[in-house]
Amino acid sequence: xxxxxxxxILIMAPTLLAxxxxxxxxxxxxxxxxxxxxxxELQAQGESVNxxxxxxxxxxxxxxxxxxxxxFHWLMGMLQGDLGWSFEYNVPVSSVxxxxxxxxxxxxxxxxxxxxxxxxxxxxxxxxxxxxWSDYGLTLLGFLGLATPSFLLALVLxxxxxxxxxxxxxxxxxxxxxxxPMSWTKFLSVLEHLWIPVIVIxxxxxxxxxxxxxxxxxxxxxxxxxxxxxxxxxxxxxxLIKYPLRxxxxxxxxxxxxxxxxxxxxxxxxxxxxxxxxxxxxLLAALRSQDMYLAGSFLMIEACLIxxxxxxxxxxxxxxxxxxxxxxGTTR
Numbered sequence: 454x455x456x457x458x459x460x461x462i463l464i465m466a467p468t469l470l471a472x473x474x475x476x477x478x479x480x481x482x483x484x485x486x487x488x489x490x491x492x493x494e495l496q497a498q499g500e501s502v503n504x505x506x507x508x509x510x511x512x513x514x515x516x517x518x519x520x521x522x523x524x525f526h527w528l529m530g531m532l533q534g535d536l537g538w539s540f541e542y543n544v545p546v547s548s549v550x551x552x553x554x555x556x557x558x559x560x561x562x563x564x565x566x567x568x569x570x571x572x573x574x575x576x577x578x579x580x581x582x583x584x585x586w587s588d589y590g591l592t593l594l595g596f597l598g599l600a601t602p603s604f605l606l607a608l609v610l611x612x613x614x615x616x617x618x619x620x621x622x623x624x625x626x627x628x629x630x631x632x633x634p635m636s637w638t639k640f641l642s643v644l645e646h647l648w649i650p651v652i653v654i655x656x657x658x659x660x661x662x663x664x665x666x667x668x669x670x671x672x673x674x675x676x677x678x679x680x681x682x683x684x685x686x687x688x689x690x691x692x693l694i695k696y697p698l699r700x701x702x703x704x705x706x707x708x709x710x711x712x713x714x715x716x717x718x719x720x721x722x723x724x725x726x727x728x729x730x731x732x733x734x735x736l737l738a739a740l741r742s743q744d745m746y747l748a749g750s751f752l753m754i755e756a757c758l759i760x761x762x763x764x765x766x767x768x769x770x771x772x773x774x775x776x777x778x779x780x781x782g783t784t785r
Contacts, residue, residue, distance in 0.1 A: 531753065576664075598657055732751060
């Protein structure tokens with residue numbers, strides 16, 4: 454076990470190094486850079502651009518260097534905790550990301566809790582009451598959740614919350630709290646707005662998890678060890694939780710690698726529709742404006758979370774399921 458952990462940790466470093474090179478290369482693929490985009494926007498508005506000022510900005514931002522030099526400058530800065538400079542916001546990237554990271558974490562973490570709390574009881578009940586009227590009804594609700602576009606559900610809930618509860622449209626708080634420090638009234642305003650994006654973002658994930666858990670659990674309930682357990686007189690609840698349910702949740706443990714980056718990016722389209730001050734819309738804006746250090750930092754943070762999440766999920770799977778081994782070779 455310890456040898457496996459050490460090997461996996463050592464593999465993380467070259468993996469992240471390769472990802473950083475790929476991320477920076479992809480960001481550099483579109484023609485031009487941030488200043489090219491800015492000049493095009495100014496010219497579209499009928500404004501002239503001073504060539505000397507443009508050259509000064511290019512040297513100041515380091516855009517006059519070769520792509521290889523820019524990559525190594527960015528890489529060495531990240532190793533020292535410096536994520537670079539945001540061209541669009543004209544502040545360090547760490548300051549831009551930090552402003553929205555907390556709200557992104559709150560929305561994503563609450564959505565994950567909502568998904569698991571709703572999906573697991575329904576999935577278990579649906580599997581243990583197969584082909585009953587309640588199973589058919591829950592299946593219908595699951596299909597509706599999968600088929601409903603998130604942006605459409607967001608618009609409906611925004612209108613419903615505004616008409617019924619008087620909640621302001623969009624955002625995670627009332628406008629008067631946007632630039633104020635955290636207080637009890639601001640916290641209550643966040644709670645008032647939070648349930649809308651949680652339901653919108655979590656609906657499709659909840660419906661999909663219900664279907665997956667039902668299918669996995671039904672497959673386990675039909676296996677021979679369950680039949681043997683029933684024949685030996687094990688209580689139904691203990692038999693369900695200790696054996697088939699434990700095996701059926703393996704795919705959800707494996708999804709930990711996808712949950713951690715979701716804490717950062719979230720549902721970008723829903724965030725744009727609902728004007729949420731999270732990191733998803735900022736990442737999209739950074740990619741459009743070619744703010745390469747800001748976009749690259751977002752993607753690298755997500756890559757780090759994916760690598761860490763996959764590592765944690767592998768360890769959890771090995772602990773949860775004795776059939777999974779962390780070492781090679783065969784046993785005779």
